[in-house]
Amino acid sequence: MVGLFWIEGDVAYVGTPAVDPAPSVVLTPDGPRVRGSEPLEWSWGEVTDLRVPDAPVRSTAVRWAARAASFAVAALDAWVPEEPPEMTVVIAAGGVEVETSVYSGASVAYTQREVDLSLGLLARMVRGEFSPVVMSEWWRVNQPEKVLSSREREIVLEGWLAEEWLAEG
Numbered sequence: 001m002v003g004l005f006w007i008e009g010d011v012a013y014v015g016t017p018a019v020d021p022a023p024s025v026v027l028t029p030d031g032p033r034v035r036g037s038e039p040l041e042w043s044w045g046e047v048t049d050l051r052v053p054d055a056p057v058r059s060t061a062v063r064w065a066a067r068a069a070s071f072a073v074a075a076l077d078a079w080v081p082e083e084p085p086e087m088t089v090v091i092a093a094g095g096v097e098v099e100t101s102v103y104s105g106a107s108v109a110y111t112q113r114e115v116d117l118s119l120g121l122l123a124r125m126v127r128g129e130f131s132p133v134v135m136s137e138w139w140r141v142n143q144p145e146k147v148l149s150s151r152e153r154e155i156v157l158e159g160w161l162a163e164e165w166l167a168e169g
Contacts, residue, residue: 025091057109
């Protein structure tokens with residue numbers, strides 16, 4: 001997971017991949033796709049906006065407190081797994097907005113900086129200035145063996161935004 005994105009091999013998702021029929025939003029070089037019971041797809045040229053208005057954001061202190069509480073509950077063997085937080089992906093194309101819920105990749109929440117940087121990348125994809133292929137290539141080269149810290153994820157996102165990537169496909 002890097003920011004709002006889940007990268008798995010050659011596929012980049014907004015949020016996490018879901019098991020059908022639950023929806024997933026896939027970012028391809030050709031355009032965004034909604035997978036699930038009501039699949040949809042667009043080319044990047046058709047998309048005028050792609051945003052996530054309700055990504056879960058919490059301060060570092062609140063995220064650490066929530067994480068500590070979950071460890072304490074698990075230690076007491078009282079932990080019941082929860083579904084990850086949901087967030088809404090809005091895709092505008094052809095004068096129509098489509099909203100779909102996806103699961104967040106963050107176990108607790110994202111930092112505000114991660115969300116801001118991720119939304120910046122989505123805007124660059126819409127403008128044709130960034131391709132999700134870059135995410136897959138980064139993952140293939142780096143293949144982190146552990147979950148990146150929020151600061152490490154922010155650094156990756158900042159690097160992607162700093163480059164003058166050209167859209168592919």
